[in-house]
Amino acid sequence: MKNKIRLGILGGGGDSLIGIVHRIASSMHDSYEIIGGVFNPDFSENLKFAEEIGLKKNRIYEDYEKMINEELKLDENERIQAVSILTPNFLHYPMAKKLLENNFNVICEKPMTTTYGEAKDLEKIYKSRNLTFAVTYTYTGYPMIRQMKEMIKSGEIGDIQRVDLQYYQGWINPIIHDSKKRSETWRLQPDKSGISCCIGDIGTHAFDMLEYVTGMEVEELLSDLNYVYDDNIMDVDGTILIRFSDKIKGVIRASQIATGEENNFTVAIYGKKGGLKWEQQNPNYLYYLSESNPLRILKPGHDYNSNFAKISTKLPPGHPEGMFDSMANIYYGVAREINGTIEFDGEYPSLNDGLRGMMFIEKAVESHKKGNIWVKLN
Numbered sequence: 001m002k003n004k005i006r007l008g009i010l011g012g013g014g015d016s017l018i019g020i021v022h023r024i025a026s027s028m029h030d031s032y033e034i035i036g037g038v039f040n041p042d043f044s045e046n047l048k049f050a051e052e053i054g055l056k057k058n059r060i061y062e063d064y065e066k067m068i069n070e071e072l073k074l075d076e077n078e079r080i081q082a083v084s085i086l087t088p089n090f091l092h093y094p095m096a097k098k099l100l101e102n103n104f105n106v107i108c109e110k111p112m113t114t115t116y117g118e119a120k121d122l123e124k125i126y127k128s129r130n131l132t133f134a135v136t137y138t139y140t141g142y143p144m145i146r147q148m149k150e151m152i153k154s155g156e157i158g159d160i161q162r163v164d165l166q167y168y169q170g171w172i173n174p175i176i177h178d179s180k181k182r183s184e185t186w187r188l189q190p191d192k193s194g195i196s197c198c199i200g201d202i203g204t205h206a207f208d209m210l211e212y213v214t215g216m217e218v219e220e221l222l223s224d225l226n227y228v229y230d231d232n233i234m235d236v237d238g239t240i241l242i243r244f245s246d247k248i249k250g251v252i253r254a255s256q257i258a259t260g261e262e263n264n265f266t267v268a269i270y271g272k273k274g275g276l277k278w279e280q281q282n283p284n285y286l287y288y289l290s291e292s293n294p295l296r297i298l299k300p301g302h303d304y305n306s307n308f309a310k311i312s313t314k315l316p317p318g319h320p321e322g323m324f325d326s327m328a329n330i331y332y333g334v335a336r337e338i339n340g341t342i343e344f345d346g347e348y349p350s351l352n353d354g355l356r357g358m359m360f361i362e363k364a365v366e367s368h369k370k371g372n373i374w375v376k377l378n
């Protein structure tokens with residue numbers, strides 16, 4: 001029987017949104033075993049939750065520092081090998097830093113840190129180690145996104161000339177218009193969330209996706225953000241013009257006040273020969289547009305897909321897979337990296353993707369605050 005990677009988890013307790021996605025995703029390719037961690041800052045809640053999900057209490061710790069110190073005392077064959085960081089944003093950096101310094105592989109939620117400076121610091125430590133570091137830009141794990149990436153790479157739509165990414169949610173609408181609720185959510189508090197709410201939370205998914213599918217780096221941007229109330233210092237909406245060059249341009253539109261929207265993330269890339277469009281809420285359909293053919297719809301599991309899309313699908317055509325599967329493909333990529341069997345570019349989002357994401361957030365806020373001016377990303 002193959003050895004599963006021993007996984008620790010920080011955050012992601014029973015009270016969290018993203019915890020269950022990581023727990024299920026990590027188990028989907030039979031590559032990980034959850035050993036322990038710190039699911040909640042309150043130790044009794046932490047123990048209670050660990051018991052609920054069937055973990056032994058002896059590997060549940062009061063805090064991440066204790067976890068690292070105690071795990072280091074164990075034999076290497078028993079010790080946790082990789083740790084997922086699923087806490088509010090401000091804890092990502094101190095946790096990831098200490099984990100890297102003590103030679104643990106890291107799977108970190110986005111945004112990777114709360115500042116670009118912190119992200120650079122992590123990069124420095126990472127470069128001095130032989131470790132794997134992933135940032136869970138979840139949507140890059142979808143098979144039809146990977147198909148889009150491969151089709152763009154092989155020139156099927158020709159040179160890119162226009163990009164349009166929209167990420168619309170409405171969940172913050174009832175919170176932003178209520179001064180009490182607005183002061184309570186951690187996502188609107190800079191000390192917990194970083195300098196941006198909407199752009200940091202979902203704009204960064206769109207930015208990463210753009211660079212992921214095109215394989216190109218954005219050169220400059222101009223942003224116009226909306227804070228809605230004068231006493232609110234965190235954006236909840238933004239429109240960002242993007243330039244890869246003076247001939248390749250487009251837009252990222254992100255909002256948490258698009259009233260009634262759920263998780264409406266769409267990606268559209270247009271080349272000289274054709275276009276590709278994908279919608280997160282209908283993720284098994286990739287729309288292939290061209291001037292010479294009627295609209296074609298590509299779906300997962302078929303032989304016509306690229307090998308990268310094919311390894312990202314577990315079932316035959318017509319068996320829909322979704323967000324859990326997409327996250328599972330990222331976990332699988334990390335496992336293949338750790339086990340030395342990785343094959344494709346983009347099997348998991350890297351530390352560099354996390355770093356670029358932090359640069360994007362800071363530059364988007366800077367552009368807005370300086371009066372909606374163009375700013376360079378490098």
Ligand SMILES: NC(=O)c1ccc[n+]([C@@H]2O[C@H](COP(=O)([O-])OP(=O)(O)OC[C@H]3O[C@@H](n4cnc5c(N)ncnc54)[C@H](O)[C@@H]3O)[C@@H](O)[C@H]2O)c1
Pocket residue numbers: 010011012013014015016017018019038039040041063064086087088089091109110111136137138201
């Ligand atoms: N990849 C995605 O699509 C996606 C989706 C949602 C959230 N996220 C990211 O995941 C992270 C968590 O978001 P969420 O919505 O699940 O947050 P949440 O507030 O719902 O849950 C946070 C969890 O962290 C725990 N926690 C807080 N402080 C802790 C500490 N000191 N030690 C251990 N655990 C602690 C809380 O008890 C809770 O279980 C954020 O960085 C967010 O941006 C990513």
